[in-house]
Amino acid sequence: YEFYQYWIGDEDELAVQHMRWLTELGREEIEAIAAEQAAAPGERAAQRALAFDLTSRIHGQEEAERQVRVADAAFSGAPITDPEVLEVLHREVGGFVLTDEVLAGDMVDLALASRLFASKGDARRAISQGGLSVGGERVTSVDQAFPERVAGRYLLVRAGKKRLALGRRAE
Numbered sequence: 001y002e003f004y005q006y007w008i009g010d011e012d013e014l015a016v017q018h019m020r021w022l023t024e025l026g027r028e029e030i031e032a033i034a035a036e037q038a039a040a041p042g043e044r045a046a047q048r049a050l051a052f053d054l055t056s057r058i059h060g061q062e063e064a065e066r067q068v069r070v071a072d073a074a075f076s077g078a079p080i081t082d083p084e085v086l087e088v089l090h091r092e093v094g095g096f097v098l099t100d101e102v103l104a105g106d107m108v109d110l111a112l113a114s115r116l117f118a119s120k121g122d123a124r125r126a127i128s129q130g131g132l133s134v135g136g137e138r139v140t141s142v143d144q145a146f147p148e149r150v151a152g153r154y155l156l157v158r159a160g161k162k163r164l165a166l167g168r169r170a171e
Helices: 002-008 012-022 027-039 045-059 061-076 083-094 100-104 107-113 120-128
Strands: 095-098 132-134 154-159 163-169
Touching (some): 002 045, 012 045, 083 154, 095 107, 107 120, 107 132, 107 154, 120 132
Parallel strands (some): 095 163
Antiparallel strands (some): 132 154
């Protein structure tokens, strides 16, 4: 996951160059991806192609496809329901345990348990500014009810667009 995400995070200017240097993609294919990147930089076509190619050559095609599914699920904003994706996220992006104490508390307690915030003040600020979401729902109040856990066990906590942690209820 970290390997794939490293290349997804490649700078726009460098991604096409890295494709030329590090992949076995043909010149025409690289040029087509570069044109797509120039037309819609937010789609990160070059980074996606680079990350997929390198991950599949080093870790195998199946693992590369799994990482695409995990990354798409993690950053699409849509609810994640695939148990395999949830397990990979819990292991790779920062999992934490949903204890009885956390579940009996409020959103600030959950935010602190996720380790996405350093203090209760940071968590409260994020909530008041709309920078926290839990289970795909934006948190608007400290006292907001927790959404239903996915598969009865998981809660995805997001701070902003890119930082996330996945809570898993102990069995």
